[in-house]
Amino acid sequence: MAKDLAIKKTKLDEIKLKSKKYLLGNYSPYDVCFKYGVGELLFDTENKQYIDFLSGVAVMNLGHSDAxxxxxxxxxxxxxxxxxxxxxxxxxxxxxxxxxxxxxxxxxxxxxxxxxxxxxxxxxxxxxxxxxxxxxxxxxxxxxxxxxxxxxxxxxxxxxxxxxxxxxxxxxxxxxxxxxxxxxxxxxxxxxxxxxxxxxxxxxxxxxxxxxxxxxxxxxxxxxxxxxxxxxxxxxxxxxxxxxxxxxxxxxxxxxxxxxxxxxxxxxxxxxxxxxxxxxxxxxxxxxxxxxxxxxxxxxxxxxxxxxxxxxREILDNVNGVSEFIFNRIRMMQNKYSIIKEVRGKGLHIGVDFTIPTKNIAYECLKEGLVVNSTAETVIRLMPPLNISIERVDEALNIFDKVIERFNK
Ligand SMILES: Cc1ncc(COP(=O)(O)O)c(C=O)c1O
Known part of the structure; x- marks a missing residue:
């Protein structure tokens, strides 16, 4: 009976427990564990889909599981x-x-x-x-x-x-x-x-x-x-x-x-x-x-x-085309949201500098299915795979826009 009443542990709970018990505490991971990836998409232990704008910190430039x-x-x-x-x-x-x-x-x-x-x-x-x-x-x-x-x-x-x-x-x-x-x-x-x-x-x-x-x-x-x-x-x-x-x-x-x-x-x-x-x-x-x-x-x-x-595959041409699209979209957002201070970078190595700390912005994006990174306190780093399509970037930036709107009070 007591067993039936116990709250069922998810796969993530199990992984978290084991990680905290056995892994050195020099990192502080988000509450997500990815199981597999396809191109620019990642899937977690609950099969939830995310768009990857981190690329394993500028590592998975060709996306996940490239054939x-x-x-x-x-x-x-x-x-x-x-x-x-x-x-x-x-x-x-x-x-x-x-x-x-x-x-x-x-x-x-x-x-x-x-x-x-x-x-x-x-x-x-x-x-x-x-x-x-x-x-x-x-x-x-x-x-x-x-x-x-x-x-x-x-x-x-x-x-x-x-x-x-x-x-x-x-x-x-x-x-x-x-x-x-x-x-x-x-x-x-x-x-x-x-x-x-x-x-x-x-x-x-x-x-x-x-x-x-x-x-x-x-x-x-x-x-x-x-x-x-x-x-x-x-x-x-x-x-x-x-x-x-x-x-x-x-x-x-x-x-x-x-x-x-x-x-x-x-x-x-x-x-x-x-x-x-x-x-x-x-x-x-x-x-x-x-x-x-x-x-x-x-x-x-x-x-x-x-x-x-x-x-x-002429990847560099894609980087430059997608980069222009992202810079334009972020500049448009800048006109709407006063918390965006500046957008910087080259190609698909892009930083959006805010007037406020960005840790929570990154976390909200994650919850909405977009993986980004907060760095240098006030910057969100956008680093999608280099072969990503404009359509997918558009989808990702819609999430980014929605999240920023919440913080732009
Ligand atoms: C510019 C730069 N140099 C060096 C390193 C260290 O690389 P690694 O973590 O593979 O040792 C990093 C990692 O983020 C980096 O961004």
Whole structure:
């Protein structure tokens, strides 16, 4: 009898209980668990449908369960997952060739995540500094930046909250205000003769979707050239077509010395990469760096397929068409709702800045079947898959509009 009266637990309740019991509490997930995805749609444990405007945080650029990606995964999984970097790999050499052909002349290092790509860039920058005879090399980055959670990435991350609570773990970092040219000049002067690199996200992502200005980018290139220091572009979030070009640096007409990639590179299969121009490709020589899984056959084969799809299906054209549609719709909403302050970004890397905190806006959207992300307190980040249709975007923006109306009191 008591059993009959007990409130029936849903599947989500069960998953929540187990997660809280066994998973470290370093995340605070929403009350949803997705079971499967098809294209730009996600379905939860109750089979409720959502439109995905988060893409696994700019990872699922081709949507969920893309047939060609699944075929590539199966094909390579049947053949070979992993041998090691003690042997040559046709798959990693093919991917490196394709990345170089579509970026700039140089060489590639493969790893497994964004932070590892930045870790590699950090080691390269520090070694380059010491090789040049700098006693205490300094790496500059942006105050609003996010570069990852491992030790060096965390130190390059300008957002203090990411670095707080761990003491002074590494020295040799300083931070520049985004798009503040005077501050940039000042920091180069302050560390005259010691700057080994300046790392930046061309569109500051977690920091609120703030595109760097052309002048700031030009100045960064000029100052790094003049001081023989490295310009590192973190394209972990902006890369692989997200901004309407394969890499965001193309918008600026700037070739960085080092570029880091991750997230969408293999359409959801974990991988990271660092591309280094020929000039600096020898800094990390034999034995200076490595990774067991880095460049494994499976990840690199799927990443190669991803590149083929981006060009084969003219994904970048879709990004630019859909982007224009979204910007127009949001600007129209801006005329209706005074709580929308600004819309920023490039391609399908879009931030809507509000006059109020956006955590609850994101939660209300989720309840209405639209997955978006709240970042930098007041920004809603819109990052749908790059192959999404205008019709679906229209549907998603209708939900967004309806939710904003509720908050615009
Ligand atoms: C710009 C940027 N760099 C680095 C990272 C870290 O990547 P990962 O979480 O794969 O380590 C992120 C993750 O959000 C990012 O947005």
């Amino acid at each position: 060609d990606i699944l075929d590539a995964l199966r094909e390579q999984a049947d053949r070979l997952f992993q041998t090691s970097n003690w042997f040559y790999s046709e798959e990693s050499s093919n991917l490196a060739e394709a990345l170089i052909a579509n970026s700039f002349p140089g060489k590639v290092f493969f790893c497994n995540s964004g932070t590892e790509a930045n870790e590699a860039a950090f080691k390269l920058a520090r070694k380059y500094g010491f090789d040049r005879g700098i006693e205490k090399p300094v790496i500059l980055s942006l105050k609003q930046s996010f570069h990852g959670r491992t030790l060096s990435s965390m130190m390059m991350t300008g957002q203090e909250k990411v670095r707080t609570g761990f003491g002074e773990l590494l020295s040799g970092f300083d931070y520049v205000n985004v798009n503040n040219e005077d501050d940039l000049v000042e920091k180069f002067e302050k560390h005259q003769g010691s700057v080994s690199a300046f790392i930046l996200e061309p569109i500051v992502g977690e920091g609120g979707i703030i595109p760097i200005t052309q002048n700031f980018a030009n100045l960064a290139r000029k100052l790094t050239e003049e001081t023989n220091s490295l310009l590192i572009f973190d394209e972990i979030q902006t890369g692989m077509g997200r901004t309407g070009r394969l890499f965001c640096c193309e918008h600026y007409g700037i070739i960085p010395d080092v570029m880091t990639l991750g997230k969408a590179l293999a359409s959801g299969f974990p991988i990271g990469a660092m591309i280094v121009t020929d000039e600096y490709a020898d800094v990390l020589g034999v034995g200076t760096h490595g990774s067991t899984f880095g460049g494994n056959h499976l990840a690199t084969f799927v990443a190669f397929e991803t590149l083929k799809i981006i060009f084969g």
